[in-house]
């Protein structure tokens with residue numbers, strides 16, 4: 001079966017392409033290379049021995065998207081990663097985010113509805129829950145007003161899908177709400193490639209250990225948590241990639257209960273920022289210089305998943321520990337820095 005992966009050269013997309021190919025799917029990637037590199041295609045090929053089809057295309061170019069689908073009428077499933085994802089940038093450039101993340105989703109859905117089978121996996125985020133009232137967070141937790149235009153595009157994206165599914169019974173969709181994806185492929189042939197100064201914790205840690213950054217700022221040590229730092233649910237990117245393949249198979253095999261479903265994708269375990277640093281230091285043998293800094297605007301105190309629904313209905317669960325994820329992140333950083 002042919003699967004379209006938009007944003008397939010990005011961090012989560014590239015790992016998902018590998019898992020799809022390993023299971024025998026024929027993969028076509030669309031990516032505009034705005035936040036990714038063509039080198040990733042080389043990494044994917046080195047892991048799987050197969051080069052996926054690749055189209056460099058900006059999904060905002062509606063007519064090009066339409067003609068792409070004209071030549072690929074046999075697509076049996078779409079996994080839609082392509083989107084802008086920098087929270088801070090989204091505050092500065094809201095229209096860019098609404099255009100990139102929502103117009104493209106609408107164009108994709110219009111084309112997907114023309115296919116014989118319309119199976120669609122959407123990249124959502126735990127950011128839709130805001131600071132949830134109860135931990136761990138179930139899918140029934142209410143969504144809260146988004147802290148950023150980026151977060152809002154995920155909420156509106158889900159709403160677009162809900163409304164579209166209601167009137168199009170042939171459209172089968174799953175939104176996966178990711179917690180904090182980290183790590184890299186164990187081969188260190190693909191991984192995260194942040195542009196400029198990393199905003200996320202784990203790439204900042206690995207770049208600090210590699211000597212690119214002087215020290216890490218830990219944002220806030222006065223939160224009501226055991227060590228005063230924020231709690232998140234860090235999930236290995238390969239586990240997350242597998243969740244996409246399993247979710248797609250649920251749709252392809254007609255196992256879904258509804259034509260719109262959501263699943264949390266996390267480990268179910270919360271870790272503080274200091275625990276993440278200590279895990280990294282343990283597996284790498286490197287010290288991470290850090291200082292405590294003021295709280296970062298928009299950060300929630302804690303967010304970790306209740307994964308019961310994904311465990312029971314998808315038959316999926318995360319298998320990698322925080323240590324394993326940190327080890328793979330460090331191996332990748334060493335690979336790209338030639339350390």
Ligand code: UD1
Pocket residue numbers: 087125126127147178179180181199200201202204216217218219220230231232273296298299300
């Ligand atoms: C953010 C996004 C989320 C997105 C995810 C992608 C928000 C509110 N959420 O999650 O939607 O899916 O990135 O991975 O922006 N930290 C430090 N020092 C640093 C960097 C981070 O102490 O230099 C702390 C943060 O305060 C936070 C934790 O590390 O407590 C994780 O931060 P980060 O990796 O940026 O992820 P989130 O903010 O949880």
